[in-house]
Amino acid sequence: MDAVRTGRYAELALLAVFVVGLLAGSVHWTGIVAAGVLVGVVSSSVTRAFVLGLTFSFVLVAAFAAWLAWNGALGVWVEAGPVPLLTLVAALLAPVAAVGTRALG
Template sequence: MSADAVDRPGVAGRLDRFRESHYAAVALVAVTLLGFVAVAVHWAGFLAVGALLGLLSATLSRAAVHGLTFGGLVLLGFGGWLALSGALATWTSLGLLFGLSAGAALGLPTLAAVGVRALR
């Protein structure tokens, strides 16, 4: 446990201690799995899940990695679904729309995670 976690009272101290416990990894997996459902319902799920990942991340750099990882997993899953339906080539040939969707999948959760973690 870091010295900051001991010095910080209330919810902030408890959250710091939780981030450093072994339950944090379980919570990250649970948020990621819940995130797949949230993103399937609405694109704002990227922001919500990114914020939760940032809240659970121990450092700012880990928040960025967790956001990028989640976005990459969603992008891979979406690409796999499109490949199974035979539409992957069409999606990748859309040019700007392909770039926008891939950029949003990677950027939105990363920005949300880093933004929430930066608030500390």
């Protein structure tokens, strides 16, 4: 795994994880956790796993908000009570999964 974490293709592996994670997260919320696990696998340290997991979460939420805005539903989503909070909490599962995976491996 060191070749993937710190080698020549480390950034490419991370980009692939982000793309796969965004696709998986768009289908089901467990894809967010799976993406966090994959971020942890390709991260070179626990600190980097946390930062990259948090970055993935922000990218995911931004992509979701952009999609809602594109469809004209962002205002309705923001006013939907606890639903936006649930979305943000689910997105924050990625850094937790990333750190847990990296700390174990």
